[in-house]
Amino acid sequence: DGGITQSPKYLFRKEGQNVTLSCEQNLNHDAMYWYRQDPGQGLRLIYYSQIVNDFQKGDIAEGYSVSREKKESFPLTVTSAQKNPTAFYLCASIPGSGNTIYFGEGSWLTVV
Amino acid sequence: AQSVTQLDSHVSVSEGTPVLLRCNYSSSYSPSLFWYVQHPNKGLQLLLKYTSAATLVKGINGFEAEFKKSETSFHLTKPSAHMSDAAEYFCVVIGGFKTIFGAGTRLFVKA
Numbered sequence: 189d190g191g192i193t194q195s196p197k198y199l200f201r202k203e204g205q206n207v208t209l210s211c212e213q214n215l216n217h218d219a220m221y222w223y224r225q226d227p228g229q230g231l232r233l234i235y236y237s238q239i240v241n242d243f244q245k246g247d248i249a250e251g252y253s254v255s256r257e258k259k260e261s262f263p264l265t266v267t268s269a270q271k272n273p274t275a276f277y278l279c280a281s282i283p284g285s286g287n288t289i290y291f292g293e294g295s296w297l298t299v300v
Numbered sequence: 301a302q303s304v305t306q307l308d309s310h311v312s313v314s315e316g317t318p319v320l321l322r323c324n325y326s327s328s329y330s331p332s333l334f335w336y337v338q339h340p341n342k343g344l345q346l347l348l349k350y351t352s353a354a355t356l357v358k359g360i361n362g363f364e365a366e367f368k369k370s371e372t373s374f375h376l377t378k379p380s381a382h383m384s385d386a387a388e389y390f391c392v393v394i395g396g397f398k399t400i401f402g403a404g405t406r407l408f409v410k411a
Binding site for chain 2: 231
């Protein structure tokens with residue numbers, strides 16, 4: 189079955205460490221997105237990519253980095269520069285028709 | 301430019317009474333509109349979507365929404381609330397590969 193796979197589902201990080209969240213899709217979608225959700229809050233766009241080897245900053249890109257070396261993969265690195273990284277992270281993709289969104293199951297990141 | 305406004309941050313209803321969650325949007329494109337639901341500590345689940353077909357869209361779990369272009373609205377309704385409907389609901393617009401999320405509406409259902 190086609191879909192989006194995020195890993196890990198739960199991750200604990202010590203302060204000052206970088207961590208990378210994986211997002212893989214086998215839907216052949218060009219556009220992929222990373223969102224952050226804080227408790228009781230909506231989703232905020234971190235980064236998005238419309239084609240391979242190209243990506244754009246979203247509303248809260250500071251302290252994050254991404255790469256898009258392959259169409260199916262869009263990993264997100266939470267760097268030590270991100271001051272408050274504890275959150276729920278969602279990856280999404282959109283087909284060329286732009287008429288639906290597919291979401292991964294999400295990754296919970298906790299800084300300890 | 302695109303934007304989505306969910307007019308209520310919280311809605312509280314009694315079980316068995318109607319639900320109305322309001323969403324207004326603006327888009328420079330012919331938008332696709334969605335409602336997603338998120339239960340506590342869960343991911344997002346698609347309730348329904350509008351993609352330029354019928355303006356009245358039926359979704360899962362008895363929810364429906366009507367696209368009103370003249371009012372730029374896409375309100376979500378359900379005739380009779382159930383306790384299991386208590387969750388966070390997001391209105392989403394896609395236009396020109398930009399996805400815009402509303403801030404969310406928390407639905408409380410009282411017994």
